[in-house]
Amino acid sequence: MGILTDDMTRLRDEIGALHDARNAFITQTEDTVSQMRARFREAHTEMAAADRAGRLAFVADLQAKVGELQEALRRSHAEMANELREALAASKAAITANEAARQGQATDDRADRLAFVADRNRQVAGMLGEFAADLEGARRAWLGPRRATTTTTERTPRAAGRKSKTKARARAR
Secondary structure, eight states, X not given: OOHHHHHHHHHHHHHHHHHHHHHHHHHHHHHHHHHHHHHHHHHHHHHHXXXXXXXXXXXXXXXXXXXXXXXXXXXXXXXXXXXHHHHHHHHHHHHHHXXXXXXXXXXXXXXXXXXXXXXXXXHHHHHHHHHHHHHHHHHHXXXXXXXXXXXXXXXXXXXXXXXXXXXXXHHHO
């Protein structure tokens, strides 16, 4: 055999060895990856079970705490409602007593106001009488006794109204 044949044989043997090595490497890598994937699946299954157990424990604890809070809220609400009912009943009693006292005071105050107004009406009527007398005296002094009476009667709004009605009746006849 010649050098070329030996070299080609050696090259073919090397190619075969490399091919076998590559196949062994691929098989070994597939086995390693397969083992790794199996361990990942196992770890994932374990973690999922642990997480599920943790979530279930958390939810159970949360439900228990919420139940306790709701019960405490119901108790507090019932206590507050009872306190408010008692306060309302006491308040109604106080309001009733105060209303009776207020009604009595209002009646007394009304009588006092009516008496005060009646007294003021008498005082004002007296003052108006004095003022009318003073005004009549001033007119007499200014115009003389005869003209002052005539002028006063004509200028009084009531008297003027009566005179105009009397004149209107006389014209109508």
